[in-house]
Amino acid sequence: MSFDNILGQDRPKQILNKALRSGRVPNAYLFYGQESVGKKFTAIEVSKALNCKTMGPADSCDQCLSCLKIGKRIHPDLFILEPKKSSASAREAILKIDEIRELQKKLLYLPYEGNTKVAIINNAECMNLQAANSFLKTLEEPPTKTLIILIASNPHQLLPTVVSRCQRIQFYPLPSEAIKTIISHHLKSEPVESQPEEIELRSRRSMGQVAYALEENLLEVSEDREELIRLIGIISFKRMDQVFLWTKTKAKQTERILLILDELTRILRDVVLIKVAPETSLVTNKDLIKQLRTLALQKSTSALLTMFETVQNTKAAIKLNANSQLALENMLINFCEAA
Numbered sequence: 001m002s003f004d005n006i007l008g009q010d011r012p013k014q015i016l017n018k019a020l021r022s023g024r025v026p027n028a029y030l031f032y033g034q035e036s037v038g039k040k041f042t043a044i045e046v047s048k049a050l051n052c053k054t055m056g057p058a059d060s061c062d063q064c065l066s067c068l069k070i071g072k073r074i075h076p077d078l079f080i081l082e083p084k085k086s087s088a089s090a091r092e093a094i095l096k097i098d099e100i101r102e103l104q105k106k107l108l109y110l111p112y113e114g115n116t117k118v119a120i121i122n123n124a125e126c127m128n129l130q131a132a133n134s135f136l137k138t139l140e141e142p143p144t145k146t147l148i149i150l151i152a153s154n155p156h157q158l159l160p161t162v163v164s165r166c167q168r169i170q171f172y173p174l175p176s177e178a179i180k181t182i183i184s185h186h187l188k189s190e191p192v193e194s195q196p197e198e199i200e201l202r203s204r205r206s207m208g209q210v211a212y213a214l215e216e217n218l219l220e221v222s223e224d225r226e227e228l229i230r231l232i233g234i235i236s237f238k239r240m241d242q243v244f245l246w247t248k249t250k251a252k253q254t255e256r257i258l259l260i261l262d263e264l265t266r267i268l269r270d271v272v273l274i275k276v277a278p279e280t281s282l283v284t285n286k287d288l289i290k291q292l293r294t295l296a297l298q299k300s301t302s303a304l305l306t307m308f309e310t311v312q313n314t315k316a317a318i319k320l321n322a323n324s325q326l327a328l329e330n331m332l333i334n335f336c337e338a339a
């Protein structure tokens with residue numbers, strides 16, 4: 001029943017169902033795949049199944065005390081570890097060795113009131129080297145009656161020795177029907193007339209990721225999109241004034257830079273799609289098709305691909321703490337060269 005709550009992700013569900021039904025659950029799983037496609041949600045549902053008083057361990061009722069406590073994250077045998085930022089200004093969150101050691105201590109004991117302890121480590125790739133090495137010992141000598149679930153969007157950043165000790169399950173972007181169901185559920189309180197177009201737009205923009213679909217500020221997004229399309233259209237060495245003006249304003253919006261660069265990625269992707277295939281069903285920003293077609297006529301495919309690659313490099317550099325203003329300026333100078 002509770003497994004039915006997981007939308008999309010048929011393959012992971014099938015693998016997990018089979019393991020739970022046969023009682024052959026490994027010591028550790030690695031759930032990997034894009035952010036916000038249901039990995040943590042599924043991990044919680046697995047925890048419920050393993051400890052459900054009425055339907056466990058194959059599935060869960062979502063109603064017994066154990067299921068309710070797990071749903072509220074207050075079950076004493078459920079441990080969820082998530083990386084934190086070391087300070088408000090830090091860009092990357094990390095999982096430190098102290099937190100791993102504390103978890104290891106808790107896992108030494110038998111389950112307190114359930115059948116199986118479940119330790120979920122979200123964004124496991126944020127373990128620093130020390131933490132990962134320490135955690136490796138737990139994977140090598142797994143505590144009894146314990147399931148460890150590592151969750152990672154960038155599994156290649158994990159130690160290979162950690163990965164090799166987990167059963168890997170890949171999660172995929174959610175199909176648009178699943179995304180639409182989730183959005184409709186969350187939009188229930190909104191006025192009905194605004195719903196169909198908004199649901200369609202949110203679903204198309206989400207790329208199968210729930211957080212995008214639900215949290216995006218569509219007003220902000222529409223301003224960004226128009227500004228970016230204009231910028232791509234006019235960029236050249238003759239308009240360096242615009243280059244510096246744009247970077248100066250954007251570099252200050254530290255919280256939003258990566259979102260804006262994602263937006264830029266989507267627009268460039270759309271323009272390339274329009275250039276190479278007249279059929280537009282894959283275009284994300286369908287409502288701006290006119291402006292995108294104009295850009296497609298102005299720019300060469302190779303220029304667009306160079307821009308696309310430059311944006312990806314800029315995102316990577318900013319994530320690694322590069323100076324935002326310099327990184328954005330560099331990006332736009334590359335745009336000018338490509339244009």
Ligand SMILES: [Zn+2]
Pocket residue numbers: 051052053054055060061062063064065066067068
């Ligand atoms: Zn239950």
